[in-house]
Amino acid sequence: MSNPFSFHLIASDGTARAGEIETAHGRIATPAFMPVGTQATVKAMMPDDVARTGADILLGNTYHLMLRPGPERIAALGGLHQFMNWHKPILTDSGGFQVMSLSQLRKIDEKAVTFRSHLDGAMYELSPERAVEIQRLLGADISMQLDECIRLPAKRDEIDRAMQLSLRWAERCKRAFEGAKPGHALFGIVQGGDDPALRIASAKALVDMDFQGYAIGGLAVGEPQAVMLSMIDIVAPVLPADRPRYLMGVGTPDDLIEAIWRGIDMFDCVMPTRNGRHGVAFTRYGQINLKNARHADDPRPLDERSPYAPTRTYSRAYLHHLVKANETLGAMLLSQVNLAYYQALMLGAREAIAAGTFNDYRVSVKAGWEEGDIPPR
Amino acid sequence: MSNPFSFHLIASDGTARAGEIETAHGRIATPAFMPVGTQATVKAMMPDDVARTGADILLGNTYHLMLRPGPERIAALGGLHQFMNWHKPILTDSGGFQVMSLSQLRKIDEKAVTFRSHLDGAMYELSPERAVEIQRLLGADISMQLDECIRLPAKRDEIDRAMQLSLRWAERCKRAFEGAKPGHALFGIVQGGDDPALRIASAKALVDMDFQGYAIGGLAVGEPQAVMLSMIDIVAPVLPADRPRYLMGVGTPDDLIEAIWRGIDMFDCVMPTRNGRHGVAFTRYGQINLKNARHADDPRPLDERSPYAPTRTYSRAYLHHLVKANETLGAMLLSQVNLAYYQALMLGAREAIAAGTFNDYRVSVKAGWEEGDIPPR
Ligand SMILES: [Zn+2]
């Protein structure tokens, strides 16, 4: 538990990178996809099964955990790793994004964001210092600065104001993080909406502060994929090559491949587990809706060539039945299937980058999705 | 897959018995508890985890499976074992009990029960012959005769009529079952409500028909435990010692211990999984309600001496959090914990019977439940 935090590049292929992050709870191979464990559980999955899909790290949500069961309680119980029986690395967000999207009556000023809990109506204050303290109480290997994330489209003035506030909060988070235990890191978050100049200004200011990693926030909030990708194209060259780069809250398999292509190392998204709970599988054939009656009599698995046993084992007919009958096992299996697909996609990316063939890989996975599912029978 | 069906006693202790059933899909150690897999899944559990709790056999529900996805479909997909990825023995009920409790507009006559599906309102007919055919299509290792199960209290005339009809249906099921594949068995079901003379008459008539096993049905339908146990006391001596005895739909851990004490070999019940989904754990301390705030800060596991790893691993505080947050993992873990407790109870019973110490075992597990949970801290 005392490795220093570090990142090193293993290979690059154009702007795509493969590397390794060392943390207090072990190593993360990048590009990495982090399953989301909002309430101290990746929904409908045993922690061992999360690891079995190939995940090196998962994400916990400060907003949810501060409201229930509370960070002081989790700390007294030995920290989030111990609490949820996950002994690999954990990244926690700062809570800012979810305060904006889930809480009522929020008020942002220079000092902090004040909000009412969506659970019981109690008032909370989340300052940059408190956000760092909560993440320390949780025992996060990677903590995120508190930032203000605004919805797009927005006026330039408004984007600028939120970005500048986020920079001042970044400074305060950095000071609050001083003296953290070895193996733990704090990442800054580049803001600036869809404005190239503001994005560059934000990234440069954060790089001057010297964070151990950099996230790109405030994307995947409703803008077209092209806007998101152009922001990565603009920001990535400003970021130092020797620090990990994390694109927050993204995305579809295609988003991930395109972002890796542009130099991103880390991702998190609820999509694989959420879509799994709604009966949709991610596969090398693209997305497959198991509710569709075409699967009702199909003895074939989702993908007989998948490296993940449940994806090869259970028939489409059985998955269709579970989804139609609203059985929990359907959500459990499809969450696993989807996370395993995301992890296999990351493994494939790492191997292709190491082999210098990432563009071939990119073209071939996209061709698979576009060809679509195997014909019914 | 070609073992002949057989049962042999390994030991007895008073009227309590330990034995082994051989089936087409392997061996069942008795006394045995069968988890219920209503819709081709033990709710919120992976089949491997069901096996890991110690279950040798599970129960499937003919009523649910005939309505969705349909027995012909399951047969075309390779049978229920293949469909749900469970390769140990399966017992299926005949559908009769659930037609009575779940369907609308049911009509019973000599020929069959006719009913409307609770899913889509379609009309179905379930005759003794169709009940056997459905169970053959599912590939059940142990099939049950179709019977009429009535609610207690009921008039003696009504109990008698239903019991006599069930005997005529037993005959028809037996004829329909002729030519079944090796390793597969059909059990008769003793009816007769809470009337000793009718129970004895039913048991004797079934024994004359020579079934491979005998169930006691129509109990655990609202009568006091003492009535249920006295019916077992009356029926068990009439049943041949060399055939397994199955008490249907029972029950609490105490019901199981008392029924084993009276010579019962097999049980099924939704209680461990249903209570688990509602936040209640079965343990050697009795039932524990994880919703209770006393667990919120308790780092201790439910039972540090449990042979089942998840019961020892997860803290009461974490289980409390999952239950309060309505997280699926809470239902998943408590279903496992409860089935593992039931299976451990059966293993303890088998060992105690073999050692000739079943009464000590009975007294000691009851003392544990009565002492109750460990003190809060
Ligand atoms: Zn740890």
Ligand SMILES: [Zn+2]
């Ligand atoms: Zn099999």
